[in-house]
Amino acid sequence: xxxxxxxxxxxxxxxxxxxxxxxxxxxxxxxxxxxxxxxxxxxxxxxxxxxxxxxxxxxxxxxxxxxxxxxxxxxxxxxxxxxxxxxxxxxxxxxxxxxxxxxxxxxxxxxxxxxxxxxxxxxxxxxxxxxxxxxxxxxxxxxxxxxxxxxxxxxxxxxxxxxxxxxxxxxxxxxxxxxxxxxxxxxxxxxxxxxxxxxxxxxxxxxxxxxxxxxxxxxxxxxxxxxxxxxxxxxxxxxxxxxxxxxxxxxxxxxxxxxxxxxxxxxxxxxxxxxxxxxxxxxxxxxxxxxxxxxxxxxxxxxxxxxxxxxxxxxxxxxxxxxxxxxxxxxxxxxxxxxxxxxxxxxxxxxxxxxxxx
Amino acid sequence: xxxxxxxxxxxxxxxxxxxxxxxxxxxxxxxxxxxxxxxxxxxxxxxxxxxxxxxxxxxxxxxxxxxxxxxxxxxxxxxxxxxxxxxxxxxxxxxxxxxxxxxxxxxxxxxxxxxxxxxxxxxxxxxxxxxxxxxxxxxxxxxxxxxxxxxxxxxxxxxxxxxxxxxxxxxxxxxxxxxxxxxxxxxxxxxxxxxxxxxxxxxxxxxxxxxxxxxxxxxxxxxxxxxxxxxxxxxxxxxxxxxxxxxxxxxxxxxxxxxx
Numbered sequence: 001x002x003x004x005x006x007x008x009x010x011x012x013x014x015x016x017x018x019x020x021x022x023x024x025x026x027x028x029x030x031x032x033x034x035x036x037x038x039x040x041x042x043x044x045x046x047x048x049x050x051x052x053x054x055x056x057x058x059x060x061x062x063x064x065x066x067x068x069x070x071x072x073x074x075x076x077x078x079x080x081x082x083x084x085x086x087x088x089x090x091x092x093x094x095x096x097x098x099x100x101x102x103x104x105x106x107x108x109x110x111x112x113x114x115x116x117x118x119x120x121x122x123x124x125x126x127x128x129x130x131x132x133x134x135x136x137x138x139x140x141x142x143x144x145x146x147x148x149x150x151x152x153x154x155x156x157x158x159x160x161x162x163x164x165x166x167x168x169x170x171x172x173x174x175x176x177x178x179x180x181x182x183x184x185x186x187x188x189x190x191x192x193x194x195x196x197x198x199x200x201x202x203x204x205x206x207x208x209x210x211x212x213x214x215x216x217x218x219x220x221x222x223x224x225x226x227x228x229x230x231x232x233x234x235x236x237x238x239x240x241x242x243x244x245x246x247x248x249x250x251x252x253x254x255x256x257x258x259x260x261x262x263x264x265x266x267x268x269x270x271x272x273x274x275x276x277x278x279x280x281x282x283x284x285x286x287x288x289x290x291x292x293x294x295x296x297x298x299x300x301x302x303x304x305x306x307x308x309x310x311x312x313x314x315x316x317x318x319x320x321x322x323x324x325x326x327x328x329x330x331x332x333x334x335x336x337x338x339x340x341x342x343x344x345x346x347x348x349x350x351x352x353x354x355x356x357x358x
Numbered sequence: 359x360x361x362x363x364x365x366x367x368x369x370x371x372x373x374x375x376x377x378x379x380x381x382x383x384x385x386x387x388x389x390x391x392x393x394x395x396x397x398x399x400x401x402x403x404x405x406x407x408x409x410x411x412x413x414x415x416x417x418x419x420x421x422x423x424x425x426x427x428x429x430x431x432x433x434x435x436x437x438x439x440x441x442x443x444x445x446x447x448x449x450x451x452x453x454x455x456x457x458x459x460x461x462x463x464x465x466x467x468x469x470x471x472x473x474x475x476x477x478x479x480x481x482x483x484x485x486x487x488x489x490x491x492x493x494x495x496x497x498x499x500x501x502x503x504x505x506x507x508x509x510x511x512x513x514x515x516x517x518x519x520x521x522x523x524x525x526x527x528x529x530x531x532x533x534x535x536x537x538x539x540x541x542x543x544x545x546x547x548x549x550x551x552x553x554x555x556x557x558x559x560x561x562x563x564x565x566x567x568x569x570x571x572x573x574x575x576x577x578x579x580x581x582x583x584x585x586x587x588x589x590x591x592x593x594x595x596x597x598x599x600x601x602x603x604x605x606x607x608x609x610x611x612x613x614x615x616x617x618x
Contacts, residue, residue: 060581062581062582062584063581066385069385090382165481165484168484171562172582173578173582173583207567210567211484211566211567212484212565212566212567213567214484216562216563217471217474217563221478221483224478226478226479226481226483341382342379342380342381342382342584342585345380345583345584345585346380346407346583346585346588348583349578349579349582349583349585349588350407350411350413352578352582352583353413353414353417353570353575354413356417356567356568356570356574356575357413357416357417357420357568357570358413
């Protein structure tokens with residue numbers, strides 16, 4: 001899942017794609033993540049379809065679902081993560097896709113087709129993805145002799161002692177529990193209460209060494225050097241890496257997929273039933289799947305591209321980064337989060353409160 | 359009428375929401391079951407969970423601690439400022455009040471992020487200290503303004519009279535100014551204490567791992583867990599707790615007034 005980068009950047013983008021540009025009457029309305037499409041792609045698409053692309057933004061799936069539930073109407077396209085696609089399908093809010101109008105679907109890598117949340121891609125096509133992994137200050141980790149390929153470094157007190165109060169973990173129940181469960185060798189979607197409690201105990205043992213639960217600014221702290229090790233999203237670490245390099249820091253930022261596995265979040269294009277311009281939506285989907293726009297997004301924010309045709313256009317350094325484009329062996333260890341039912345959500349929230357208080 | 363629309367009605371909606379089952383994808387489960395096996399209707403489950411576990415009381419206790427501390431620090435910092443403004447020549451006063459509210463000209467979140475930049479280099483970020491700093495910083499004007507409005511109305515002749523009767527500076531403050539300013543102290547304290555309890559952004563941005571307060575738990579119930587009934591129940595409990603504190607304070611104040 002992409003994170004909020006800067007509210008200001010989003011606003012600027014909204015202004016330039018929105019009200020400021022007086023375009024033709026044909027408008028494609030899209031509800032997308034903040035900062036999840038490059039300006040070049042918008043311009044090219046608008047020239048091609050002779051229409052205007054109007055984007056509104058959200059910063060997490062819950063926010064998007066809540067706005068739709070509260071009556072937001074008229075969005076032709078949404079970009080939900082897998083579990084949110086499932087929720088939208090179950091509540092009958094999506095239009096099935098006519099594949100004959102999306103010839104470029106052939107560009108999607110086979111490993112990203114036919115996902116569990118939408119077998120046969122009846123309603124969704126992959127847009128971009130991110131991974132929940134570990135990012136670190138390369139020089140500090142080397143000095144301290146800490147492993148960077150394992151979740152042990154954020155959970156095992158033996159390592160944590162050396163980086164006390166220089167570690168942050170995501171302020172997200174599901175993500176942190178997923179990491180703990182993976183470290184214990186279970187599925188990220190484990191539903192047994194005993195195993196969840198085991199994960200809680202693991203988290204409580206490691207917590208005294210952490211600096212904070214943080215999902216909003218950890219990558220900035222990493223860039224500045226206040227934090228040396230973080231549990232977070234691949235996009236954010238990519239940004240931190242670029243920022244540290246551009247600022248000429250004496251250290252560099254690295255990130256890698258832990259050997260225990262990681263959470264994989266696939267965002268998808270879907271058509272909402274309330275959309276008024278399915279014709280333009282199909283044009284956009286096919287445009288996106290061509291590959292160039294997807295490659296630009298990867299080059300700009302480090303989002304993973306599920307598109308084979310995008311690969312030649314991606315900066316070779318990024319394309320070679322295993323933590324953004326994992327090889328087949330690593331890919332098998334990745335897991336998408338599934339929604340917990342309400343009972344399990346309450347159980348987890350109870351454990352979470354304990355973690356936050358004790 | 360105002361109270362009915364902006365307090366009673368939302369409170370009633372909260373009561374009803376807190377008695378329902380959470381929906382599968384957020385929101386509330388329907389009142390009437392549409393599918394077999396689906397939970398619907400009203401339940402006391404949220405309340406049962408809340409009262410069967412000490413951990414929730416711990417959070418409430420901690421939140422009240424943070425709120426009390428913030429209020430006290432605000433009071434100590436705001437009093438001299440308010441007094442200074444109140445005693446300045448009239449033509450400067452408006453300017454000084456304007457300066458007090460000037461920070462509101464920039465967005466609240468931007469100002470809290472500014473604290474991150476200030477505290478970061480001193481290794482004070484992500485701590486209880488940082489949370490209190492942020493809380494005090496954001497709420498200070500709400501303490502200064504009512505105090506100033508109150509202090510401004512004091513008749514300086516009272517202090518002269520006290521001095522003539524032989525009261526020293528401390529006695530003049532403690533026996534004359536302070537008792538007269540109590541209404542300002544109480545309204546300022548209420549304006550700081552209550553919003554602090556519901557605040558979630560500051561602990562989230564500046565706080566460390568132990569700095570959750572009730573506000574965070576309510577936010578997490580709605581957005582993280584998608585458990586609206588539990589969140590509504592927590593909000594209701596918070597409202598009740600605040601009302602209890604307010605009642606206790608006004609009772610104490612009333613007693614003090616009647617004694618004086």
